[in-house]
Amino acid sequence: xxxxxxxxxxPAREAKNRFGELLDSVQRQPVIITKKGRPVxxxxxxxxxxxxxxxxxxxxxxRAMKAEKEGxxxxxxxxxxxxxxLDADTRSR
Numbered sequence: 001x002x003x004x005x006x007x008x009x010x011p012a013r014e015a016k017n018r019f020g021e022l023l024d025s026v027q028r029q030p031v032i033i034t035k036k037g038r039p040v041x042x043x044x045x046x047x048x049x050x051x052x053x054x055x056x057x058x059x060x061x062x063r064a065m066k067a068e069k070e071g072x073x074x075x076x077x078x079x080x081x082x083x084x085x086l087d088a089d090t091r092s093r
Contacts, residue, residue, distance in 0.1 A: 007031070007032055008022075008030070008032070009039075010022070010031060010032070010033055010034070012033050012034065012035045012041075022043060026044060027045050030043065030044045057086075061082070064078040064081065064082060
């Protein structure tokens with residue numbers, strides 16, 4: 001099940017006039033800026049890359065444990081999967 005985050009959608013002209021306010025707002029949820037009714041930009045909060053990877057690793061670990069409990073993957077297969085994911089992530093940096 002995918003989680004849908006709340007998003008603020010705002011026209012470019014209004015974004016220009018309320019930029020400081022948007023900087024505060026983006027800490028709580030992403031902001032989509034539109035021009036002529038079409039999305040043209042997205043503002044997201046800056047996240048420390050190291051902390052992001054730590055949280056991401058934790059999420060993957062929790063998913064692997066859940067899958068093992070459900071009987072869909074074993075410990076060894078889970079370790080191999082995590083190693084592949086982490087190795088691929090290391091190569092992409």
